[in-house]
Amino acid sequence: MSMHRLSGCPGCAEPLEEADRFCGVCGHPIAAPSGPGSAAPWAPGPTTTHPGGTAPRPPGAPDAASGGHDATAPSVPGGPDRSGYAAPTPPGGGDPARPTPDQQGNPAAGGPPYAQPGPGGATGSDHTPAAWGPGGPGYTGDEQERSEHGSAGEYAARAVPASASGGSRSYGDHAEPAAPAGGYGSGVPAPGWGSVTSAAPTLVGDADDWSGTPTTPAEATPWQSGSAQEPAYSPQQGTGPAQEPPYSPPQGSPQGEGKTCVACRAGRVDTDGYCEHCGHAQPRERDHLEEELGSVAAVSDRGLRHHRNEDSFAVAATALPDGSAATVAIVCDGVSSASRPDEASAAAAGAANEALLEALPRGAHPQEAMHDAILAAAAAVNALAPEVPGAQNAPACTLVGAVVSGGVLTIGWVGDSRAYWVPDDRAALPRRLTEDDSWAAQMVAAGLMGEAEAYADVRAHAITGWLGADAYDLEPHTASFKPDHPGVVVVCTDGLWNYAESAREMAEVLPSDAAFRPLHSAQVLVGHALDGGGHDNITVAVVPFAAVPPRPPVHAETEPETEPTS
Amino acid sequence: MANFAKPSAPRFSVEVYQNEFLPEGGRDVHAIVTVTSTGGATATRSAALAPGGSAVVIMLDCSGSMDHPPTKMRGAREATAAAIDTLRDGTSFAVIAGTHVAREIYPGQGRLATADPATRARAKEALRGLAAGGGTAIGTWLRLADGLLRGSAATIRHGILLTDGRNEHEEPAVLRATLDACAGRFTCDARGVGTDWEVKDVTDIAGALLGSADIVADPAHLSEDFTRMMENVMGKEVADVSLRLWTPVGAEIQYVKQVAPSVQDLTDRRTAAGPRAGDYPTGSWGDESREYHVCVRVPGASVGQEMLAARAMLVMPPVAGEPPVTLAQGLVRAVWTDDLAASTAISPQVAHYTGQAELAQAIQQGLEARKLGDVDGATAKLGRAVQLASASGNAGTARLLAKVVDVVDAAAGTVRLKAKVADADEMTLETRSTQTVRVKKT
Incomplete structure (x- = not known):
């Protein structure tokens, strides 16, 4: 049931770009053209379309708020942090806005390493969140581009510095589903990036930002705003930075009753962990x-x-x-x-x-x-x-x-x-x-x-x-x-x-x-x-x-010494 | 409203047997839902009646043919007396004589009697006055029974119907309409005595009214059968139980069949019960176990996904404004996998009951072909039936088949039609074709 290239996201009808692997707006995976594993929409109805198995990830950490900032919830406060994420890799480097890991409150999410593509370039740069990395000034331009193209995915692609673009971009992000979001969700906007808040939607919508979606737990925001058909997302495309979609952060315990299904966004989750509407199992x-x-x-x-x-x-x-x-x-x-x-x-x-x-x-x-x-x-x-x-x-x-x-x-x-x-x-x-x-x-x-x-x-x-x-x-x-x-x-x-x-x-x-x-x-x-x-x-x-500093009888071998016992 | 003696009510449990794994693109989910009620009748046999009590109406065919031979009328009278003796004290009951019209034999005047030694004696006395004469219009009997039972407050409302001839004095459509009207109001077992009745009439009545159908070819065996039927009714504790199936949006129920103890298709008996849920009637329950084969077609999903394909619940109707009670439930799941070994496996229970349903169908089609003189068709179908009965260990059906065909090779399904088959044997096979056996314990 692998799908061919779609012209629009099966989840929210957002127009797609060639290289998009995930919808820029709702995070819906766009079927990988090659693989049988491609994520197909869950259910036939547009209201039930849903990312494949990967999408509904439970939060690795209680980063619900940041999860909320994910693709579908552009307005979430987590958004700005996302830009913090972007900061670390401005091509020009030395961006003052770059948060340190400490600032982020999450070392893992810290940016510095991203700044240096490093020798592992081939792979390392995959997730180069360099994609995030347009410097501050670039942002404005991107903002315009976004309007021009009306596609978050496109925008994202553009935002990627040439070095980091290419088919391989992104999965690195996928690689870090929950945590980065957690980090970025810490709510510490990078200095000087305040204005970016509104731009966040685009970033959030970045196809690369797989992490956002997966982290979205059931309680995540978007579902609240209704089905995938909900037009709320498209307007966002063209709206000015100041406009905030009518999203309100989830309230109460994420584990509480009355969770909304991550798959169809319409049904509530029953006590067995299935949606009362579309029947889909909820992330565990x-x-x-x-x-x-x-x-x-x-x-x-x-x-x-x-x-x-x-x-x-x-x-x-x-x-x-x-x-x-x-x-x-x-x-x-x-x-x-x-x-x-x-x-x-x-x-x-x-x-x-x-x-x-x-x-x-x-x-x-x-x-x-x-x-x-x-x-x-x-x-x-x-x-x-x-x-x-x-x-x-x-x-x-x-x-x-x-x-x-x-x-x-x-x-x-x-x-x-x-x-x-x-x-x-x-x-x-x-x-x-x-x-x-x-x-x-x-x-x-x-x-x-x-x-x-x-x-x-x-x-x-x-x-x-x-x-x-x-x-x-x-x-x-x-x-x-x-x-x-x-x-x-x-x-x-x-x-x-x-x-x-x-x-x-x-x-x-x-x-x-x-x-x-x-x-x-x-x-x-x-x-x-x-x-x-x-x-x-x-x-x-x-x-x-961390190797113990060599002591008198130095172990000179470069190779570790094995002493298998069995 | 007070809960009636809950401790003596049966406890229901639901188990689901299925292979939940589907291949990529797979959409049909099969499951056997086993419903067991325990701790009811058997545990409290001596003590209690069903909460709210039981009411039973016996409908006896008194058409002219019952006197040919006279043993039929005599057998029916004796059997009814035996059934009356089986009534527990306090049970409401009535006896109807059925011909082209229906007539109350006891107690009369549109009432039900309450069983005690005196009423039992009077009822048996009344049976002596029964005489054969007249035609057959079964719908009228059922309508009268329905009227009597409707006046009763009993929870368990049941009929026992005996006929010996074809429903000649009534349009089939009238009987059909009567059955539709009575469905859900009371349950009814149906019996044919002798060999001059129409199997389909009897099985239709039992099917529509969620009772059992059988043949009593020899009137001498009627007493035994009636006693057993009445004991069964006395064991019922809960009435009007429904199998409620919830399915997710986009899913369709392909079919719902009771597959044990007998095959009964319930697919068309659905009544809506809230969003995405429907109720299938199961009638009244004592201490027993039944199995249902549910097939749901779900929207496809990609490998690695899991969904709830159906939630199977046993529900009791709402009582006096209270919400319906869910007695038990089980989950039918769908999990998509690229593991071929997992997705191609067939649940042993599903395989078994699929075979039992096919067995019933093969017998019915085979006998139909035989009646039409289609020897090849009949041989093929009945051969298949022999094969299925043999493979599944359905010895009862295999024995009945052996009276209609000469079995050459049961495993291969090779048979020859017998040149001469007793009517009773053919009708017994047809009436009991839907009887199934349980999965063999391994």
């Missing part, structure tokens, strides 16, 4: 989750093709007996062919995390602690299985975890979820730290097939190790490394690494400032997978590793 909390601690961040996303998120993660910070910090990140992928995979992954991630938080502070050897944590996770998953011997399809999941403590990086895994090491110095060699328990990996390991051939096989992803009652001989793999240089550990499910399989590819996708902005980096990685099609749930944790 797990559809998109983000968490950031000082030393680690993780993002999990349902992806574009699965109806629920069966991945899970846990991140935590604790302290060793000597007072030094330890960081834990666990990522689990529920096995879809098993029953209740979502419960399995949640149980495993939670149990492993708890076990590590119990063991590390009392001085347990991290590798042993990891081993025990995997066993604890396995027990938790086993406990989900019905008490029938030999029961079919017992809940199952994979697990990969990383612990950074005392200058040591400890990895543990079962299944095909992975950990990658990406040095901060991108000249150094990145590497994969895990060996999949998978058919493909076994084929390669046994020398029966080349890597390319093995991974192209339909059986490639059949896993040979997992946590679950029907797993045979659970063999937790653990390894410790003592990198002598700083870097970042990327802990992820195959929903990500399918789109960046080799360590080199992963390093290319990972923003160069990952060590300082782990949440943003995780968002970018998730965005990369969504950009590639989002065929699976995507979960990634980004754990910065």
